[in-house]
Structures are given as C-alpha cells and as structure tokens.
Amino acid sequence: MSETEIARPASRRGGSRRGEMVVHAVLILGAALMIVPFIWQILTSFKTPNEVASLPPTLLPTAPTVHAYATFFQTVPFLRQFMVSVSSLVMRVAGQLFVASLAGYAFARLRFPGRDLVFTLYLLMLMVPSQLFLLGQFEIMKELGLLSKLPALAIPGMFSAFGTFLLRQAFRGLPAEFEEAARLDGANTWQVFWHVMLPMARPMIAALAVLTSLYSWNDLLWPLIVTPTGANRPLTVGLAAMQGQYGTDYPTLMAGALVCLAPLVLVFLLLRRQFFAGIASSGLKG
C-alpha cells in the first residue's frame, strides 16, 4: 500500500475511483485478518480432535460432526453460567447507572461544600489500576459471606469513578434553560434531576450502560477470585475451567467458546450504534 492512498476525502470531493479501490483492497485484507480466527474457530468446532491434530491441517471438516457441541452442553452447565453472567451484568449496570447518574448530576450542577475536593479524589481514583483494589475487595466480600455468591460479582462494579465522571461530563454539556424553567415552576432538586435532566442525558447513559456491560461480560480476573468454587461461575470462568478440563480437545473448546461469545456478539450487531457511541465517548470525554 502506498502512502499516497492515505488521505482524506478524495471521495467526498467525488475523487478518484482507483484510489478508493486500493483503499478497499487494503481494508478488505485487514478485515479478513480480523475474522479468520473466528472462521477457524467455527470450522474447528465441527471437526474431531484427531482431525485437528492431523498434518497437514484440513481447512474444511472432512466429516462434519456436532459431537463437540454435544460434549460441551452435556458437561458444562452452560445455561446456569449464562444466567450468572447475565444477572451479574444486569445488577452491575443497573446499580452503576443509578449511583453514577445521581452523583454525576450533583457534581455537574449542584453546589455543596467540598465538591471540588471530593471530585478530585474521584479523578485520582481513575488513575489507579484495579489490582490495587482486589485484595481489599476480596476481603470485604469474604467478611460479608458473599464469596461464591452472585452479588459478589456485581457489587464492586456498581461504584465507578469512571461512570460518575462520564455522566458528570454529560450533565455539564446540557443546556441550563430547562432546568431553570422547572425550578421556576417550583420543582425541587430531585424532581429537576429525575424528570428533566435524566431524560436529556439518555444518550450518554446508554453509552455508559454499553461500556459497563462490556466490562462485566468480559471480566475474568475478579470472577476468578470471588468464585473459587461452585455454581455461581460466569461464562468467562466456566470457559477457563473448561480449558483445564479439556486441555487439547480443541473442537469442544472451540464449540464452547463460540456458544459463549455468541450472545454478546448478537447484542453488538443489534446495538452497534450504542457500542460505538460508548467507546467514542469514553475517548472524547476522557
């Protein structure tokens, strides 16, 4: 690819066709590299373990079989783990949206003593890597008797300096007129927040919901720590454990991985705009 092709909107100016073709060729190559692993995963899941280890590798399964899927569903409590993943996600997202929108609004629009100091503490917290919190959070969950229980997966994630910061930025960007009008009509702070401001901040709240869902669904380290045993393992931990169990039975591993990754990929395809907005807002407002 020559550097001359890298530029901006020749196309917007109705520019060269050939230029655009070259750009497409490069992008298609890149996109192919992105999806080859997924295709390989799908193909492998229909092979037998012997075929996977054969040399040279076969591209298409010679005798396609759903054996791997059968093994997966028979030995792994998929539905249970799926429900754990979903319910901890819902708890975490709902909790965080509520907590962060309240605080975000207060920091953005209200006056109270110590506001700037407290908010600075929030910002400092943003810079600390999560490993600094894990030991203490684990201890708290243990003290509360929540280890291996569902709430332990969701509780720490309900409180987020990042989420509060993001929504504070959202509320700050909203026009003040509606708020003032509502106040003149006699609404108190809570009514202004709940009926006027919260609905206006909806796009950013949706973005935060998507981001938090993504973190929650994909998180491995924390669930690994708080669900050392038992029934309340989410999909990530379940999949990781499956790898210990099935070692080199790649078709079963691939089948399991595919089944587990499918739900979020489907949600993403449906809510593409919100995902992109969420990621973009984390960048632009960070």
Next chain:
Amino acid sequence: MSTATRVPVRRRVRRTGTPTPTRRTRRRTDWWAVLMIAPATLGLAVLYLWPFLETFLKSFKGNALFGPSKFVGVQNYSNLISNDAFWHALRNSMLYTALVLLGVPLAVVLAALIEQVTRGRTIYQVLFFLPVVTLPVAIGMVWRLILNGDFGLLNWVLSRFGIPGEYWVADARFTIWAFAAVGIWMGLGINLIILGAGLQGISPELYEASALDGAGRARQFRSITVPLLSPTIFFVVILTVISALQMFDLVFIMLGSVNNTAIDGSKTIVYLFYEAAFVQFKQGYAAAIAVVLLMVIMAATAIQFRLQRKWVVDV
C-alpha cells in the same frame, strides 16, 4: 474556524465546562446534592479507597494466612527485587506494552482509510470491532490453537511460503511477541472507533484548501491528519499503555492451566500478582507487586505527558 468542533480530549472538557450555575444554586448549599453523591462516595470509599490504603499497608506486612500479620518493613519489596521472576515479569510486561504500541500507528492509518471510503464504512468498523465484544477467554483459546507449534494454522500458512514454523506460545523466546500480536488484534477495534471520532472533528475545508495549494494525499496525511489528530492519538497511547501493563487474561488462558512448565519465563506483572495473592496466598508480597505496578503505570504516564509536548499539537 472554531477549535471546539474538532478538538478531542483535553480541551473539550474545559470548553463544554461549567454552564454558569444559576444564582440560587451558587449562593446556597443544596442538601440534595449531599444525598445524591452519598451512594457513589460511600461505595467508592469502602470498596476502592479503603482497599487501596489497605494494600499499601499490607505491602509492609507479613504473609500470615490466619490472624493479623506483623509489620516487616520493606521486606516484601526487597524479596521482590531479589527475585528473578519479578524482573522477568516486569520485562515481559514492558516488552508486551512496547510491542502493542505498534498497533497505534496501524490504527491511525486504518482509521484514516476507513474515514475515506464512501461505502462500507460501517461494515469495516463492525468487522474490526468483533474481537472487542468477544470474551478474551475465547480469543485466547482460538489463538492458542492457531499458534500451536505442531498443527497450528499459522505454521501451516508459513510452511506454504517455505518459512519454518515455531512453537509460538510454548517457546519462551516468542511468547510475549505472540501475545502482543493477539493484543494488537484485540485492541484495534476500540482504537479505530476513538480515532474515527477524532477524525470526524477535522474540518473538511482544511483538506480542500490544501488540495488547492497542491498538497498530495501523503502530504495531507502528514501535515493535516496526524497533527490535528495528535491529541486523540495521545489519548489512545495513554489508554493502550495502561491496559497493556495490566495484561492478564491472555497469559492466564494461553499458558494457564495446561502448560505449567513453560509459563515461568512468560508471566506478566499482573499474572505474578494474581498468583501471589490468590494461588499462593502471600498477600503482603502480592500487595508489594500491586504497589510496584501502580508506580510503573504512574511513571509511564508521567513520561508520556512529558513527551507529549514534543509531538502533540495543541489544537
């Protein structure tokens, strides 16, 4: 032309800034506010601030499994420094981070290309984004298969070109490089979206004007796109470094439970932390690792803010 429309990151925050508060709220304390920040502030204090302070304290304490641990001064730190495994892990994390950073220029070029096409932009964004919405555990699994030394897809493709294959994951000489390739692959989608949003903010008139002045596309990329995008690029670099230094999932999945003999040379800092804290239950030692990680991240971020003056254009 207004700066606000095309400026990401730092400025934007200040610009959209405080909408002048109404007189009333400025004068009096609004007690609702205290109620409203209470849940977040209490939660963060208990679940984040306290664990943070406790981790600091713990790093100066012993590793007693039961009962209170005694203060041992800097012993955890001196153990850490005299342990080869720690230096290996630190080197691995830094090498991984440096390699993953190569994904940033790649993302800038790809973002510029995607911005340029008239049709299919969304399809490209979706395809490049797929790994972001895929469980890292699943990603680790499939790449372990592709990079397998005996029957992996990569070695087969290489053999077609007459290049001898390697044990990309099992051979400690290549492991971090293999992780970094997967790391770039995983992170590309996020970077493309963030950079794409930054590109949207660059005014098309600039390109038109420069084209009239006879600038070619390469020149435009160098003289318009990169400088005006530099605050966003800087932000992407910061994010990339912070998350790369905390890499854990890939090590855990691609080396983890299966192949314990090969893993020693390939641990990252956070893997070392996980192992000390939750496998060996050496909490004081683990706390010291976490504190060192914090210092590494702070140092890396500070250095970047230093360097940014040299290359980030203050738009």
